[in-house]
Amino acid sequence: MNEQSNQVPSFLAGEDNATQDSLWDYVRSMSPDTVSQLSKPLSPEVFQVMERNIVGMLGQLPPDQFNFQISTSRESLGQLLASAMMSGYFLRNAEQRLQFEKSIQSDATLPPME
Incomplete structure (x- = not known):
């Protein structure tokens, strides 16, 4: 994996709600290879x-019995x-x-x- 995956993401570092986009930014900053590797358990x-x-x-x-949509x-x-x-x-x-x-x-x- 790349060097970036060893860093502590800011959304886990105890920051407040002012950085609510930090999780999305963290996920977007990952390379496609890293995302692929993390998405497939061994x-x-x-x-x-x-x-x-x-x-x-x-x-x-x-x-087959329910037609549902999740909203959040x-x-x-x-x-x-x-x-x-x-x-x-x-x-x-x-x-x-x-x-x-x-x-x-x-x-x-x-x-x-x-």
Whole structure:
């Protein structure tokens, strides 16, 4: 990923509502490659957890029985996006930790090198 993805976004730095466009500006500042990379979880388990999380936030109605439209304010949509992003960061960190622990365990089972 690029250097920009390692920066703390201003919308997470505790700024007030005067910078309400900072989340949108942050997302727009990402390169298409970064957005693509962040949009695709590595494991199907992470994808399922993210999907359940978003469905839990929005609610789930069977589309064949209901014709619905979601409307919200700009601020609420920004909060939803920020929440989804934070969940994604958390899940990615958990996924990396699991891979690291599996790697350590597999290294521990190898015979010592002479």
